[in-house]
Amino acid sequence: MSSKPASFTKNPLKGWVPFWRLIRETKPSRSALAIALTLSLSSTVTALIVPLFTKNVVDSFSLSSIGVPQISLLVVAFVIQAVTAAISTYMLARVGQQVIAGLRERLWRKLLALPVTYYDNHQTGETVSRMTNDTAVVKGLITEHMTSFITGIISIMGSVAILIALDWRMTLVMLTAAPLLMLVMVPLGRKMHLVSKSMQDETAQLSGVLSQVLSEIRLVKASNAEDREFESGMKGIRNMFKLGLSEGKVQALIGPLISLIMMLMLVIIIGYGGFRVSSGALSAGDLVAFILYLFQIMMPASQIAMFFTQMQKAIGATERINETLIDTEEVLETGVVLTGANKPIVADHVRFTYESGGEPVLDGISFVIPPGKVTALVGPSGGGKTTLFSMLERFYTPTEGTIRLGEEPIDSYSLRSWRAAIGYVQQESTLMTGSVRDNIAYGTEREVSEEEIQRAASMAYADRFIDQLPNGYETEVGERGIKLSGGQRQRIGIARALLRDPSILMLDEATSSLDSESEHYVQEALRNLMKGRTTIVIAHRLSTVIDADQLLFIENGRITGRGTHAELLSSHELYRKFAEQQLQAQTVQ
Known part of the structure; x- marks a missing residue:
């Protein structure tokens, strides 16, 4: 077991503090x-009157004593x-839902x-579980058990107060149950x-x-991996199931023990x-x-016991929620607002490792990307x-060295303005669920x-197929x-980038997996972009970057060659082999 549960067993109240703080922070x-609470108090006080009424009826029982007023x-x-x-x-349930x-609002804002780097180390499904399952546990405690806990406390306190007034000796005998309840509930609560x-x-x-499996269901089916994934699930x-049985055993013990x-x-x-009635010390009433009053204590005591077991579940859920909430987040607005990015991008001895002490993915690279020009990154897969x-998008920070825009480090600019200056077209553009229009305008602040959307679509040669879709720009993309x-x-994706009108464009070889007709249109769209x-x-294919103003050949995290296509052909042996292999492949095709 981890150290946190162990510490909890020594101090049961320790886990409650962050739970209540978390609830309080939702205001x-x-x-x-x-x-x-006022109405609960009124309801409970009213319920406490009934036994006193019954006492008077019993003590002075006659038909004449029971009239219309009574x-x-x-x-x-x-x-x-x-x-x-x-x-x-209802009011407590409303507060609980709020x-x-x-x-959930805090969590959603935090997750975004x-x-x-957080998502590199956490599965998406686990993160979603924090948002749905863990908060549902807390919701169940507040909306389903909080009411009975508060009214139960009031009922027990009121009943005990009245009983002390009636006969303190009898009340003292009855209160011996409290230590017995604690002996039962504390270890069960820890468990x-x-x-x-x-x-x-x-x-x-x-x-x-x-x-993961359902998002990649086509890969699962195409690979005949249903049986493997079934076993994984x-x-x-x-x-x-085993943990559920353990939880059921604890819950099964609580009710009968309290009843006993x-x-x-x-x-x-x-x-x-x-005995006291027979001796005359106590009346029958x-x-x-x-x-x-004992029954008015028994039922609330059982409900309070259930509240504390649910409280333990909520504390466990809260620990994971708090771990997410305290994680370091990106700060979008801090820094200078970038107003113009028409400057060279300079990397100065940049080194990066994903884990402390691990192998460097980038090992002291330096380069200058001139403004308004095309720079291509080439080299074997896994080179960095x-x-x-x-790193240029500031998803990661260099372990050593700096990346500058002109003379200023890129992290001196606000993250929002820096990313607004970048247009990124991936190897396979990702679309969000929604319409074609929504996806073209996605992320535009x-x-x-x-007219702007249609112009961007036209420059990206996307209007040619959008006009043929059943609902045009309103067609759902799935x-x-x-x-x-x-x-x-x-x-x-290219239309989206055109609409953003970025100063810096980053392309992850957007035509490498397309058929010839699609590639033609995409290439034309990229030229416009x-x-x-x-x-x-x-x-990924040298034929697409032969005319680039500068090529950087990256292998094993280092830049081993730089220059134009012609210069690298004559000076870089591995680049020359790359070019010859691809030329031969195209000849065979």
């Missing part, structure tokens, strides 16, 4: 809470109790602000905390597996009370009132080209007109753009 409505008083008490209980329950909505925390972890892991399901203790107390009260792109072809997705912009291209 629940104090007025709604005050109204709910019956009316009892009916009014029941009606007031029902109405106040209903309103207070708390969870606020918590976390850097790419529930450990089990529930493991359950939340296992749920998150299973969500990660399901999310079943492993998590079996683990959750309470029934024991009932027997003691009846026996001891009967007092004994009846004691028994009724994609990592360099990520200003209001864009219909999850990740699955309803469109690769070439169509690329052209929408590259005009007058600082362009950096990851080249």
